[in-house]
Amino acid sequence: QVPLVESGGGSVQAGDALTLSCEASGMPRGTMAWFRQAPGKEREAIASTFPTGGKTTYADSAKGRFTISHDKMTNTLYLEIHSLKPEDTAMYYCAAHEWRVASARVLESRQYNSWGQGTQVTVSS
Numbered sequence: 001q002v003p004l005v006e007s008g009g010g011s012v013q014a015g016d017a018l019t020l021s022c023e024a025s026g027m028p029r030g031t032m033a034w035f036r037q038a039p040g041k042e043r044e045a046i047a048s049t050f051p052t053g054g055k056t057t058y059a060d061s062a063k064g065r066f067t068i069s070h071d072k073m074t075n076t077l078y079l080e081i082h083s084l085k086p087e088d089t090a091m092y093y094c095a096a097h098e099w100r101v102a103s104a105r106v107l108e109s110r111q112y113n114s115w116g117q118g119t120q121v122t123v124s125s
Helices: none
Strands: 004-007 008-011 018-025 032-037 045-050 055-058 066-071 078-082 091-097 119-124
Touching: 004 091, 008 055, 018 032, 018 091, 018 119, 032 066, 032 078, 045 078, 055 066, 078 091
Parallel strands: 008 119
Antiparallel strands: 004 018, 018 078, 032 045, 032 091, 045 055, 066 078, 091 119
């Protein structure tokens, strides 16, 4: 497993932008991803990336306002969120696997064996 620590969440106004960070221990190897879970809802995928290969995948609902990126030097995963909406309010989780997840499965939460503690994002209108 890969120890993960998220940060960057907070309470913001609709229309604001926010960048979440996820620090991962060790050298970047496997697939990493962002998920979120709102109260009373299932966990949903946002985006994934394979740091050593540069391939990124976005959930259809995340295309346009979310940007995933990775800093190989610090092995830190980022999620930029623009034009935040109240419906973006959720706990945001970073996930990782030691190895590359199959491309067709990168947005499936069950593919990841390492999870951070989550960082809360609250958007008010």
